Amino acid sequence: MNVLFVCTGNTCRSPMAEALLQQRAPADMYVKSCGITAMPGAPASSQTAEILREQGIKMNHQASPISEELVQWADLILTMTASHKEMVWAKYPEERKKTYTLKEFALHADIQIWNQLEKAYTELEEKRKRCLDQLDAKIDPAQQNQLLYEACHEELETIHGLKSQLIHSDIADPFGGPIAYYLETKQEIETCLNQWLSPEE
Numbered sequence: 001m002n003v004l005f006v007c008t009g010n011t012c013r014s015p016m017a018e019a020l021l022q023q024r025a026p027a028d029m030y031v032k033s034c035g036i037t038a039m040p041g042a043p044a045s046s047q048t049a050e051i052l053r054e055q056g057i058k059m060n061h062q063a064s065p066i067s068e069e070l071v072q073w074a075d076l077i078l079t080m081t082a083s084h085k086e087m088v089w090a091k092y093p094e095e096r097k098k099t100y101t102l103k104e105f106a107l108h109a110d111i112q113i114w115n116q117l118e119k120a121y122t123e124l125e126e127k128r129k130r131c132l133d134q135l136d137a138k139i140d141p142a143q144q145n146q147l148l149y150e151a152c153h154e155e156l157e158t159i160h161g162l163k164s165q166l167i168h169s170d171i172a173d174p175f176g177g178p179i180a181y182y183l184e185t186k187q188e189i190e191t192c193l194n195q196w197l198s199p200e201e
Helices: 013-024 046-054 068-073 082-091 093-098 102-107 111-134 141-151 153-163 179-197
Strands: 002-007 030-035 076-079 099-101
Touching: 002 013, 002 068, 002 082, 013 030, 013 046, 013 179, 030 068, 046 179, 076 082, 076 093, 076 102, 082 093, 082 099, 093 099, 093 111, 099 102, 102 179, 111 141, 111 153, 141 153
Parallel strands: 002 030, 002 076, 076 099
Antiparallel strands: none
């Protein structure tokens, strides 16, 4: 199984999750990480490296931006937050079935809401395609967008309402904070990994 962790800059949460899973992964599991807005080649944050070093994990991490190649490589995509998941859903809609927040996948957090959101996004896309097929191609883009918004307003409101109910999906971002924040994030990730890999405990 190929597992891909996704966060924002690929310097704190996702490389931490990658390293922690690699430490305990079975032999047939391969792990990578990337970031929605990662700067290619950036190192892991010094706090992330320090916390992992204390656990005996050495890392030589270089940040990678999310890409079609990485997404297709993955059998399972685990994002650090709900917004990361939505970004993956928006950019790679064909990969939705294998994309989860880490907490949703491991702890089943907000899973009913996510199931409703997937249905709502599918209905929105279908309606949007039907509307585009009916619109006059000569209409200027701004007017097209306005007409699409008006036609899909109900679906957008449904999605907005469901998103407002997501309360348990995110791994806290320690970026820029003290080492204690990084420790808390590590503990959050480890709780998820423990529940996923050893659910009976």
